Amino acid sequence: MTDTDAAALAERVRDGDLRLYELEEHADADTAAAARRLLVEEHSGADLSTSGDYAFDAADADSNIENMLGAIQIPVGVVGPVEIDGGAISGEHYLPMATTEGALLASVNRGCAALNTAGGAGARVLKNRMTRAPAFRVADVAEAEALSSWVRDNVDALREAAESTTSHGELKEATPYVVGNTVFVRFAYDTKDAMGMNMATIATEEACDVIEAETTASLVALSGNLCTDKKPAAINAVEGRGRTVAADVTIPRETVEETLKTTPEAVAEVNTRKNLVGSAKAGSLGFNAHVANSVAAMFLATGQDAAQVVEGANAITTAEVDGDGDLYVSVTIASLEVGTVGGGTKLPTQSEALDVLGVRGGGDPAGSNGDALAEAVAVAALAGELSLLSALASRNLSSAHASLGR
Structure with a gap:
């Protein structure tokens, strides 16, 4: 590709000889993207040089987007490693998360530390049903x-x-x-x-x-909205959609007090009054603190359909003090729609994030990689819930954000 090639292609669009979506029929995908940047820069006055500085061939995104002109870069980090005892994933794993929300990974990472002190988190896929109605x-x-x-x-x-x-x-x-x-x-x-x-x-x-x-x-x-895709829906909370997945942990009292700076009783009360009573009063379909945060960050990192975070937030968090005085916490996500093949999972950076988890591509047996990814997302959500509930219980949420400069 040369600047001349892109300029010539842009000129043909200005002259009405080509439509914006026809450029790949007359040039390679990167030249077509460069031509669109020229046209949009001229029309809007924006500088799209950073959007045009992407690290993969535009042709790699052919099945993911139309009228491509570049790429948006979202910071990606990891939390962990966290110990997971799952039905499809086990051992210590870093969890890749992409976000622009400062303090999110710090919070989830604190939750992971608490999970590790307790010996790790359990996780299981309970149901796998993608629906169309x-x-x-x-x-x-x-x-x-x-x-x-x-x-x-x-x-x-x-x-x-x-x-x-x-x-x-x-x-x-x-x-x-x-x-x-x-x-x-x-x-x-x-x-x-x-x-x-x-x-x-x-x-x-x-x-x-x-x-x-x-x-x-x-x-x-063909879609009658009883599926229900990309909208809040009680049927997904009851019947599930995609993967229904749960993660849980029992945190020793001393860990709650030393690592999370609160007590099992305080965390359990915050969860009851906030996540259960507060959500019921609000008419919410999600009875949790911020499960969507972890779901969205892992979706963006691993190439999932970001719009389906609305169903992924359809989760219930429970917290109770067990008979030994320790803290039991669980997160059950009713409709987590994830995959390790197809869609955005084929993009180079998203494929790398799946490699971090060891779940890129089809699993053996079929479905095992998708299950493993779902369990990893559930553990991230559990860590995030545990950390935020503890911050609220200890009344240090605002001070934590202030100390991180967020």
């Missing part, structure tokens, strides 16, 4: 009931159609829901190491063809 129109409630019965009686036929589109995904459930003359069918898939939204969508479309061919139903929308 199309909406069908029928004549009346009698037809709605008939369609629901047909779906329940013909799951095998729907499974055969859905699984014909994928070599990895497995249809686990197809559950009908009726609202008047609208019937939603919530298809739930095990998508192995992929986050699986595209897989589920393509498979569900094939199953919908069978429903339309064999019943009186007409497909209105």
Whole structure:
């Protein structure tokens, strides 16, 4: 690529000879990006030289973005190493996190130190179901009931159609829901190491063809919002979506007092009054302190779909004093949508972050890498919850931010 090549390409856009999205058809991806920077700089007066200083070939992002002109760089760091006793990940691991929020990694790292003092955190994936729920129109409630019965009686036929589109995904459930003359069918898939939204969508479309061919139903929308993707939803809190994952730890009283500068009783009371009672009063779908912080930072670092943080914040934190006077804390995330193949996981820096965890690409057995990533995210969330609850219990939250200059 030369500046002349980019300038010539930009000139063709100005002349109306090319559209902005057609540039890769006439030049390599980096030249096309440079041409767009020239056009946007000219139009806006902005200096995009830093955005244009990226460390990978623009062609590597071809499946991730359109009209690329550069890259946004977010600082990435690590916390830990933290000891994890998971169903899919075990041993000491650094956890990569990308954020622009100062003090976040310092807080999570403090939580990791407390986890290590307690011998590490446990973590388990409890369920793996990526969902897609199309909406069908029928004549009346009698037809709605008939369609629901047909779906329940013909799951095998729907499974055969859905699984014909994928070599990895497995249809686990197809559950009908009726609202008047609208019937939603919530298809739930095990998508192995992929986050699986595209897989589920393509498979569900094939199953919908069978429903339309064999019943009186007409497909209105392939996604009917009962899935529910990228929106707060009680159904995800109850039924789960993506991975349902939990992490927990029992912190000895002396660790709580020496490392976290508070008591088990104080942490448990803060959790009850803040995370449970306060969240209930607010009508929240997340009963936690700041799980979204850890989820978002690990999503950005490892190439997950950032918009799905809204479901990843759908978590409940519990804290109680056990019979020995120690502190038990858990985080259960109902709908954590993660994958180690596809999407942003293929980008070079995000692939490196997955390598830090040892979960890049497909796992053996299939799905094990996705499970391991989910467990690692849950442990990060647990560390973050433990640290923030302790800071609130000891009344040093504001002083901690002040001392870090944030």
